[in-house]
Amino acid sequence: MAPSALPSSLTPTRLTATRLTATSLEEALIRCRASTVLLRVSGESMQGAGIVHGDLLIVDRGLEPRPGQIVVAWLDGGFTLKRLVCHRGRLRLDAAHPSYPPLELDPGAEPHLWGVAVHVIRTLEPGTGHR
């Protein structure tokens, strides 16, 4: 679906926040609250990308996934964390760990890329996070 261009008076512009108060964590980490979802990471296959078991992941569902980004894909009935890679013109989902092989995406079937992981939050002091 590619809707035609509209006059600018009809398309919304995202208002830039010009808040004068102290930096808010939310402002720094969240592009759009409505499309943001938090997920908890389980497993070590994204170690090489700096994401480990137990991390809190900020996922933006409104971003168009692009090669190079870390994405949340819906695979075999669960959310899976991978890096989207374009290899020789074909899309692939890579883990960031030597023992996990890349996953070629069938060019015919549309992969269900659910969201783009934009930030990772790690609790350093055990017992202070909601784990």
Add this chain to the structure above:
Amino acid sequence: MPRSSWASSHQAIVLIDGNNFYASCEAVMDPALLGRPLVVLSNNDGCIVSRSAEARALGIRMGQPYFQVRRELERQGVVVRSSNYALYADMSQRLMTTVEPWVEQLEIYSIDEAFGTLHRPASHGDLHDWGRQLRHHVLCELGLPVAVGIAPSKVLAKLANRLAKTAPGSDGVWDFGSIADPDPHLEAVAIEDVWGIGRQLSRWCRLRGISHARALRDMPSGELRRRCGVVGVRLQQELRGHACLPLDTLPAAKRETCVSRSFSQPITTQAQLREAIATYLSRAAEKLRRQRQQAGAITVFVRSSPFNGTSFYSNSATVTLPLASSDTAVLLQAALPLVERLFKPHKPLQKAGVLLQDLQSEEILQHHLLVPLPLEQQHRRSALMAAIDRLNRHYGSGTVQWAAAGLQTPWQMRRSRLSGAATTRLDAIPIVQAW
């Protein structure tokens, strides 16, 4: 009505409505449900209140009692979920904030519907593409499908939204401004289905041979005025494409009741917040009883001042009742524990409120094994509520107040197939596998 007169109205009214909203919300956080037949049940797993498109296609009807169709649903492989009002309230909030920048004014009409006003530029009379872009945007950002109805008035926008969902070949958007001849579409809408018409007026219309929206639009205004005064005439004007209902008017029964206030001084202790919430909830319960309704779910929300120098804090929590109620004590007992979850010691609060949801008419008597009190005692409680309301009306609000004390031990509600608090509780967020 010729095309030119509708398309040239400067202001357009748009109605944005979530498709199968509860079922769609469930699928947002659980993509395994996409493309599968799914139904959502009312409180206590009573009856079907939302169906995915696939469930509709199987012929499953709205309002069917679960116990009657349980076997059949199992046989057909239909996924069944209990109502997860916390999830729906969160998704509703996301939906409303997403559509808000697209319109000039927004009226949140219900959990899944909002009216908006829009300027229709003379050079660009057709807003169909705009509607498609909005629909696409909401789907991309939230994963929620919506239907968009666009028309010169609210009553027509409601009809347009219906057509956006049901007309053959519709892409989810319907703009009356781009329809050359609306008459056949208005003739397809039964008089009872015209928004805001009411049972008595539609019966009167039927007796006079007026059976569809087009006939109501074209009947002599004088007769309508004599029969039902300005209300009927307004409805007719709306059908003719002249907007008469302002954006905040609610002709239909209310589906939500909200009481919220900004504090004169920031609230800094949990006890204060508790009192404030108890006060607002008592007010909301009073409104509820005046509307002869009962609430099935309560949302409590709080927020700090965006301008006081500390970081902004805003949060909400929802509780569902085992049985819908308008009894202040019952509502307090359910809602006050939420205060503990929402209050943060170093976040001075500027505003708080309560939202009563899942409103149902008092007349709908729920016969249920979990009824908290015997019938006779229920009558005595409603008599007590009526007496309190009378006292507060006569001698001023707050004459008789609640000490926010508990009534009975809470009864566990049956929600056997409830999805998790995937978007509202940090300890319940979904897992993403990195294996």
